[in-house]
């Protein structure tokens with residue numbers, strides 16, 4: 001019996017070797033001496049900002065923000081095929097509006113930049129699913145292009161770009177430069193915050209987060225124990241955005257620590273809207289996928305959240321809590337609302353669960369969220385056209401969720417690369433999509 005189990009284990013490992021243990025090589029790279037990959041993040045609160053950058057040199061460095069000089073030391077970060085020194089400066093108590101800055105390492109000074117601090121009365125955030133692109137010819141690039149085009153309208157300026165993980169394709173310098181290039185400078189203006197995904201980790205038995213991650217993204221100092229640099233929450237007076245790490249959950253104690261921290265953070269949010277970002281979803285959107293430990297650990301706790309946004313499945317689904325009224329033969333919806341979203345050009349086969357009220361496949365989406373006067377408006381837009389695919393409103397006062405009654409027809413399509421495939425999952429897809437259309 002034991003021999004059979006060992007044989008089965010070896011067979012599974014051989015079949016899954018590529019998926020579990022194989023890492024594409026990182027090409028050798030040289031980092032420039034002048035400040036490079038400049039990026040703005042959140043500091044200790046919503047009116048604090050960090051400015052981070054890298055250089056090949058470790059020299060006296062500083063940022064000048066609104067005329068104030070902030071000194072910083074470099075940290076050497078070594079990846080598989082190169083190294084760089086990363087710098088970070090932070091400034092607090094910033095007023096809402098535009099602030100000017102530049103950074104300098106040694107004698108090499110950056111251009112002048114500005115970053116934006118949003119007013120809590122008119123919060124707008126863009127939330128992305130997986131980007132995970134291999135080159136810059138991508139929906140994400142096109143979306144950033146449209147944001148740049150509209151930047152003249154200050155009232156439309158987002159408070160942040162937030163990501164549900166798999167920002168990059170693999171932990172290589174090439175992948176990071178693809179993401180920075182696609183942003184086209186928006187990362188110097190709009191703070192970037194991200195949950196970490198599996199594509200930011202080197203595969204292996206001891207899967208490690210890319211060493212550049214905590215130097216590129218900054219978090220307030222309020223993380224879960226053991227998850228420094230990958231968890232935290234950002235507090236606005238009306239919004240608490242919580243970033244969870246679902247990738248580094250290995251031991252049972254990891255799950256316990258993460259769940260306890262999440263429960264505390266959501267319980268203490270008081271009257272703020274709570275939005276949770278996580279890479280692996282509680283309710284999987286893709287065929288053949290499920291995250292039973294994530295479901296078992298976080299499902300109950302996440303009932304305290306208003307909106308939970310996950311990625312990983314390269315699909316869109318929305319699932320709000322359903323309230324049924326038998327006598328009136330009607331339904332209404334309330335929080336929490338679970339969204340799985342994708343901003344990638346890579347697409348998976350939809351699971352097509354009857355519990356998902358809205359499904360979208362073979363498209364790339366961005367969540368366009370605004371918060372004001374106790375109302376959160378969520379518009380799921382197709383990234384390349386900006387057209388609204390899903391739309392609903394959450395009222396904080398009574399947790400009611402009101403779904404738009406003028407949504408376009410649902411598009412649930414089989415991704416192109418499965419068109420000539422005839423297997424169990426493709427057949428199941430056709431059967432379920434037919435059944436959904438008939439209902």
Ligand SMILES: [Fe+2]
Nearest residue numbers: 166197198312
């Ligand atoms: Fe993923």
